Amino acid sequence: MTETYIKVENVRFSRAGRTIYENVSLSIPRGKITAVMGPSGTGKTTLLRLIAAQLAPDSGRILVDNQDVHTLSRTDLYKVRRKMGMLFQSGALFSDMSVAENIAFPMEEHTQLSHDTISQRVSDKLHSVGLRGAADLMPSELSGGMARRVALARAISLDPELVMYDEPFTGQDPISKGVLVSLIRQLNDSANMTSVLVSHDVEESLSIADHVCILSGGRVIAEGTAEAIRASNDPQVKQFLNGEPDGPVPFHYPEKGGDLERDQRGVAS
Amino acid sequence: MKPIVALGTSFLDWLEAVGRAGIFLVQSIFRVPVRLNEAINLLIKQLYSVGVLSLVIIVVSGAFIGMVLALQGYSILAKFGSEEAVGQLLALALLRELGPVVTALLFAGRAGSSLTAEIGLMKATEQLSSFEMMGVDPLRRVIAPRFIAGVICLPLLSIIFSATGIMGGLVVSVSWLGVHDGAFWSLMQQSVYFDTDIMNGFIKAVCFSVVVTWIAVYQGYECVPTSEGIGKATTRTVVLGSLAILALDFVLTAAMFGDF
Amino acid sequence: MRSKRTEFFVGSFIVLGLLAFVYLAVQVSGLAFAGKKDTYQIVARFDDIGGLTSRAKVTIAGVTVGTVESIVLDKELYMGLVTMNIDADVNNIPIDSSIAILTSGLLGEKYLGLSIGAEEEMLTNGEEIYDTQSALVLETLISQFLFKSDSED
Numbered sequence: 001m002t003e004t005y006i007k008v009e010n011v012r013f014s015r016a017g018r019t020i021y022e023n024v025s026l027s028i029p030r031g032k033i034t035a036v037m038g039p040s041g042t043g044k045t046t047l048l049r050l051i052a053a054q055l056a057p058d059s060g061r062i063l064v065d066n067q068d069v070h071t072l073s074r075t076d077l078y079k080v081r082r083k084m085g086m087l088f089q090s091g092a093l094f095s096d097m098s099v100a101e102n103i104a105f106p107m108e109e110h111t112q113l114s115h116d117t118i119s120q121r122v123s124d125k126l127h128s129v130g131l132r133g134a135a136d137l138m139p140s141e142l143s144g145g146m147a148r149r150v151a152l153a154r155a156i157s158l159d160p161e162l163v164m165y166d167e168p169f170t171g172q173d174p175i176s177k178g179v180l181v182s183l184i185r186q187l188n189d190s191a192n193m194t195s196v197l198v199s200h201d202v203e204e205s206l207s208i209a210d211h212v213c214i215l216s217g218g219r220v221i222a223e224g225t226a227e228a229i230r231a232s233n234d235p236q237v238k239q240f241l242n243g244e245p246d247g248p249v250p251f252h253y254p255e256k257g258g259d260l261e262r263d264q265r266g267v268a269s
Numbered sequence: 270m271k272p273i274v275a276l277g278t279s280f281l282d283w284l285e286a287v288g289r290a291g292i293f294l295v296q297s298i299f300r301v302p303v304r305l306n307e308a309i310n311l312l313i314k315q316l317y318s319v320g321v322l323s324l325v326i327i328v329v330s331g332a333f334i335g336m337v338l339a340l341q342g343y344s345i346l347a348k349f350g351s352e353e354a355v356g357q358l359l360a361l362a363l364l365r366e367l368g369p370v371v372t373a374l375l376f377a378g379r380a381g382s383s384l385t386a387e388i389g390l391m392k393a394t395e396q397l398s399s400f401e402m403m404g405v406d407p408l409r410r411v412i413a414p415r416f417i418a419g420v421i422c423l424p425l426l427s428i429i430f431s432a433t434g435i436m437g438g439l440v441v442s443v444s445w446l447g448v449h450d451g452a453f454w455s456l457m458q459q460s461v462y463f464d465t466d467i468m469n470g471f472i473k474a475v476c477f478s479v480v481v482t483w484i485a486v487y488q489g490y491e492c493v494p495t496s497e498g499i500g501k502a503t504t505r506t507v508v509l510g511s512l513a514i515l516a517l518d519f520v521l522t523a524a525m526f527g528d529f
Numbered sequence: 530m531r532s533k534r535t536e537f538f539v540g541s542f543i544v545l546g547l548l549a550f551v552y553l554a555v556q557v558s559g560l561a562f563a564g565k566k567d568t569y570q571i572v573a574r575f576d577d578i579g580g581l582t583s584r585a586k587v588t589i590a591g592v593t594v595g596t597v598e599s600i601v602l603d604k605e606l607y608m609g610l611v612t613m614n615i616d617a618d619v620n621n622i623p624i625d626s627s628i629a630i631l632t633s634g635l636l637g638e639k640y641l642g643l644s645i646g647a648e649e650e651m652l653t654n655g656e657e658i659y660d661t662q663s664a665l666v667l668e669t670l671i672s673q674f675l676f677k678s679d680s681e682d
Contacts, residue, residue: 049398052401052402054398054401054402078404078406079404081401081402081403081404082403082404084402085402086399086402088395088398088399089395090394090395091394092394092395092396092398092399093396094396094399095390095391095394095396096314105403106403106405108304108307109403109404109405110403110404313535313536313539314535316539316542316543317535317538317539320539320542321538321539321541321542324542324545360557364553364557422542424546425542425543425545425546425549426546428546428549428550428553429545429546429549431549431553432549432552432553433549435553435557454556457557457559458556458557458558458559459559459586459638460638461557461558461559462558462584463554463558466558467553467554467557467558
């Protein structure tokens with residue numbers, strides 16, 4: 001149907017002796033919103049870090065726009081990363097810069113644009129996330145939802161081809177969630193970007209995703225359109241979507257030899 | 270067999286850690302700034318937070334240490350009837366040892382720990398990853414200005430420490446204890462040599478500055494990005510930094526003044 | 530991002546550091562920045578230099594007029610050969626002057642003291658003072674004293 005933008009092929013990844021992915025293959029179509037879902041600790045964030053080549057797989061390869069990101073030189077990798085924007089779970093705004101400086105930073109770093117052009121584009125980006133009035137605030141003065149919207153404006157400041165969202169809905173109130181959902185949809189459609197969304201918020205994710213992958217136990221257990229996923233009869237998928245406490249994913253933490261439980265967040269490259 | 274294996278393992282681990290830290294140091298120094306103007310701005314900011322903000326503690330402790338040295342030195346030298354030599358004692362002790370060493374220890378506690386905590390927190394809040402994702406090298410953007418600022422500030426602080434120490438000692442010995450000020454200065458000037466004493470002290474301070482700042486930024490960069498991990502890394506900066514200063518001081522003293 | 534206030538403090542900090550450095554150099558080590566003064570060299574041979582070091586002062590009537598440049602062993606005569614730099618404006622040292630190794634205070638440093646002779650002819654660059662008095666070595670003094678009091682008995 002549509003062209004594939006990111007192709008993950010037979011990726012095996014382990015860290016500190018724990019296998020996180022056994023053999024993961026999935027593809028992310030260009031110009032669509034793809035949601036990667038799964039229970040906590042299945043390495044969803046790890047997947048984003050692998051795509052951005054902040055982590056390297058043990059075997060297998062990842063193609064972004066037909067380039068194997070893990071064989072690139074440092075300079076080439078940085079060039080590819082300029083086409084990517086990433087919204088981190090914590091927002092990751094630079095705490096020593098104001099909101100406007102945060103958004104201007106990637107442009108100042110990578111473009112030769114004049115100061116006036118940059119400030120014009122900063123206010124455009126802020127306008128698109130509805131925060132033009134917050135330009136001069138410091139990140140510490142923002143609420144969680146505002147910080148995430150500023151981070152989103154920064155992620156798209158270079159008009160990337162790919163935006164990756166790491167748990168964009170976690171810890172947000174219902175209104176912020178709604179704002180983010182519509183922003184992600186809008187941005188994706190208006191700028192023809194490819195979006196990858198990592199989340200365990202089932203409703204929000206299914207409501208905007210064109211394409212859904214569900215990861216569990218180091219494997220892809222389901223892949224398809226949102227409707228196809230909702231209609232799935234796979235017991236694991238059903239347990240996850242309906243939030244049943246016990247099922248194929250056990251309620252009890254395995255006592256020994258389990259290796260897929262620990263939360264992955266925060267272990268940076 | 271077992272203890273030997275354990276010894277080998279821990280030695281290799283240690284070697285690997287030192288190697289990684291060494292590569293880290295080289296990488297962060299030899300990253301060429303992309304925009305010179307921005308690099309200078311970043312450096313000035315760090316010079317402020319690393320140097321200017323450490324000034325008060327350095328000046329106050331320098332003055333007090335100089336005053337204590339003068340009091341102690343006077344009471345001992347008075348027994349030999351050579352109170353005038355207190356200036357000589359003060360200057361040599363401060364320039365050769367106390368200036369560089371105490372400044373470096375205070376620096377590890379004041380500036381080193383805050384560097385580690387700041388970088389650690391940037392890592393925990395994914396700011397470092399964020400730089401990487403934007404194709405901006407965090408070593409160049411975050412680590413290099415902090416490292417260079419540390420290396421510039423510590424020697425300057427050490428000189429300021431020695432100077433205030435001597436002034437503090439001057440006040441105590443000349444104004445309070447009544448040492449003749451002409452004799453105070455002339456005995457000092459006779460025994461203090463610019464190249465062996467002042468320059469060697471300065472070289473010590475430069476060596477300490479590299480080691481302390483290196484430890485501080487490396488601990489921050491490599492810390493486990495949790496609140497506990499940052500706390501541990503900060504403690505490690507102060508402990509490892511202080512031990513490294515004292516051990517290095519012995520080696521440098523032996524090399525510089527050993528043949529006297 | 531770059532505030533004038535920060536810049537001002539950083540600038541003041543660096544100036545303060547440099548001032549402290551100059552203070553240490555000039556006031557504490559007595560370093561003269563006037564550059565190297567014009568000097569001429571004279572030499573002297575001593576039986577025992579007894580702890581004299583290079584850069585020790587050379588004085589006339591207690592006033593410093595030069596420094597010791599080097600001390601080496603004269604292998605033929607088995608004496609300590611001391612080369613010193615004398616300030617060029619002190620150009621009126623008679624050739625029959627004598628020189629002694631003295632100690633400042635009981636535990637102080639060794640220095641050289643010149644005693645002026647009576648000749649009309651003055652010392653010039655590279656010439657030697659022949660009338661030298663070695664350092665007083667405490668052990669020698671004590672043994673002399675004992676020997677003397679022995680013989681008086």
